[in-house]
Amino acid sequence: MSYDKRQWLDDYFRAQLKEYRSTPPSKVWDNIQSQLRRDKKFGYTLGGRLLAGLLAAILIGLWWFDTSEGELSTATQSVDLSQENTTTIDDRHSLNSTVVRTEGNPQPLPAQIAEPPQAPTKEHQPNSVNKETKLKVYSQSPLFPSSKRASQFASSTTHTDETPTYSSTHTPLIDASSPHATVVGSTAKAMTSGYSSSERSISDIIHLLPPYRYRPVQSITAPVQAPLPIGGSDCMKLVYRPYQHRSIEIGVGPFISDRLLYTLDSSWQGLIFKRNEAESQRRSWNASILYRWSVARDVYIKSGIQFHMLREQFRYQNGIDVKYIINSNGDTIKRIEKPHYDIFTNRYTFWDIPLYISYTWGIHRIFVDLNSGITFNFYSQQRGYLYDYEGKARPMHALLEGGKAPFRRFAGLSLSLSLNLGYQFHSQFGAFVEPGVQYFLRPLSTEAYPIKQKYVFYRFNLGVRYTLFE
Amino acid sequence: MRGDEKCQRQLYELYCEEAFGICRRYARNDQEAEDMLQSAFVNIYRFLHKFEGRGSFSSWIRKVIVHNCIVYLKQHRHMYRTIEISDQHYATEAADSAFSNLEKEDLLKMVQQLPDGYREVFNLFAIEGYSHREIADKLGIAESTSRSQLTKARRLLRNLVIKSKNLVL
Incomplete structure (x- = not known):
């Protein structure tokens, strides 16, 4: 083929086909659309939702840790004050003792310390009366030790030092006899502001103590293990066991x-x-x-x-299998194509x-x-x-x-x-x-x-x- | 554009006919051309951000489609057995004159009948205007192979024209 003829052939095909246009069937766009949606759905929606879900779970977890440690419970309690038999909660500042002490001589009720907002009455009643007081538990957050809640804890502690007898800073105690009890770390310190009365059961008091690390197991009566700032006879020791x-x-x-x-x-x-x-x-x-x-x-x-x-x-x-149906004369009468699969x-x-x-x-x-x-x-x-x-x-x-x-x-x-x-x-x-x-x-x-x-x-x-x- | 279906649709409508025309030239049949078109547009949407504004947008799209067609054929080559056609001499003066009477669809069908390698080289050289060196780079073949395949493609095309017109050699 000469150069001119080659050129002519190429030119002819180019002229006819370079700008050749053909309308594709509508199903092509449907396929493209579904492919794009699938990619988008997989790549963005699912991944994004999972990431968002995980992030939300982590944030909720952090929030839960912080708030549950900050303010664990608020309870309105009926306070029964009796001249003969008034029970207060005295809390040792050591890390491992919480006592409930029954005293023969009633002491004046404590002034409300920094928290909670509702102050219990200071007035001493000769007969049994019902008084409402709110009890709150505060603790130092182990996750955010420098947070606002930690400062609340500190201010309460200061106040507690001023009136140690009636404050009720609870620190979960150690019971050496319990097989699973362990030493309480300093970050687990918590404080209950307010006071309690003799009518309250031990379990009521237990519920006021920080539940995020310790669960109440039992209460036992035990002798006081340390000198008390004021006199007393019977002491109740609350036993806690860490959640384990x-x-x-x-x-x-x-x-x-x-x-x-x-x-x-x-x-x-x-x-x-x-x-x-x-x-x-x-x-x-x-x-x-x-x-x-x-x-x-x-x-x-x-x-x-x-x-x-x-x-x-x-x-x-993988390719196409072709079958030929041939008649007796050797002529092909049918050709069957079938895809071959691997x-x-x-x-x-x-x-x-x-x-x-x-x-x-x-x-x-x-x-x-x-x-x-x-x-x-x-x-x-x-x-x-x-x-x-x-x-x-x-x-x-x-x-x-x-x-x-x-x-x-x-x-x-x-x-x-x-x-x-x-x-x-x-x-x-x-x-x-x-x-x-x-x-x-x-x-x-x-x-x-x-x-x-x-x-x-x-x-x-x-x-x-x-x-x-x- | 990447997430906007309306824009994607507009772009598709603007270029689909031209794109399908290119795909049909490279494909063995229309079914394959549809697959190529689908694959090409998904790639266009996916890599649209790579268009840097150098040259016209339509020529960029054209390049992407051609590239996509070549890749598609490379990956699907195993599905068809390439038939090596002997280099016969079909050239006659009658064949040349017959071209002028053919419709575009007929020409397209002839191109589609060419073996993969011949078709690719012919499309790239004769229609897209690539040089043999560029074709060799694109297809991963030697320049001499490109030349010989082009020659064979031309001869086959002439043969097909003769057959279609029932010309007697």
Whole structure:
């Protein structure tokens, strides 16, 4: 072909086809729209909601810690004052003694110290009268020691020093006989302003003491262990035990996953479409064993080991099988084309260490745990076959040079949110169902592989809880 | 634009016909062209922020679509067996004159019938105006391969014209 003819042919095709326009079917836009929505929904909505949820859980947790430690309870109590038998609360300033002392000689009632706002009466009544007083508990927040509440605590303490007899600064005590009692730290100091009367039961007083770290166990009568500033005979010692619930949870169940494949290199986009089209879910399961311990009232930390086995089936079209139906004369009477598929089932294993903050509600034997936190993925690997850039099915470990698997990671991070709905059959045994979601923050493919892969797991586990001790 | 469906739709309506025309030239059939178009527009929306304002927007879109088509074909090549057609001599004067009577759709169908490599090179060289060196870079082939594939593509096209017109050689 001469140069002119070649040129003529090229020019002709260019003239006819360069500006050639053709109207695409409307379904193309629908497909684009759904793809964009899927990307947006996955990338922004879900990730954003999970992040917002986790952040909210953390903020609520911090708020709860702060407020519950700051003002733990307010109770209106009936005060019965009797000349013969008036009970006041005297609190030693040592860290490990709280006493309720019954005195023969009534003392004048205390002036209201800095808090609470309603002051109890100072007036001494010869006969039994009912008086209303508000009792508040203040404490120093361990999270925010320099906060306003800490200063309230300090001012109250100062006032307490001035009137030690009638102040009622409570500090949870140590009971050496209790097998689980431990020394109370200085940050656990709390103070009850106001006073109490002999009519009040010990349990009333117990409820006024800081519940966020200690739970009342029993009250015993014991001799006074330290000299009192004023005279007295009988002393009640209140025994507290730190919240130290310990239990083990074992859960197992199925899960489904939502996968996000993306790449910053647009040339791989076609392969991503192909993989997404080819994928279908198979049966996947997970199991976990978690240790659960209390850090405050109704607040627990959970951690342990979690395992996921994800099974994905890929069905790739690989060429077209053509069948010819030939008659006795050897003529082809029919030609049947059928797509040929390569089918692989890949297995993806994940080993995780979750770290959850859990808040618990309980009604009788029913309990609900709201768990949120992070999950550290220390090993994940996908095994099986994938199509490579050239469209050839290859074993996963041979996709990259040097035999490196593209989907093997030793450090991943995800956010988790789950809910335990359970029933306590026995003091030690309970069972629960646990729906949950886990969102991977980091892609699970190696840095060298241009296709990044993230997952969201939706779990539904069944489990049992065994309480080691309360 | 990235999250605004209305703007995305407007952009699509503005360029979809031109884009689909390009995709059809590179694709083997219309189904494949639709896939290419979908993939191309998703990429356009995704990488719209990379358009730096140098040159016209329509030429940027055109480049993205062409690039996308090439990548798509590269990734889907395994699905079709490439038939190597022997380099026969079909050229006649009659074939040349036959071109002028063909409709655009007919020409397009001829281009679609070319083997992948030939079609890509022919589209890039004859229609898009790329040089052999640029084509070699884009497709990851040697320049000489590009040249020989172009020659074969031209001959095949001429052959197809002859067949379509039932011209007797």
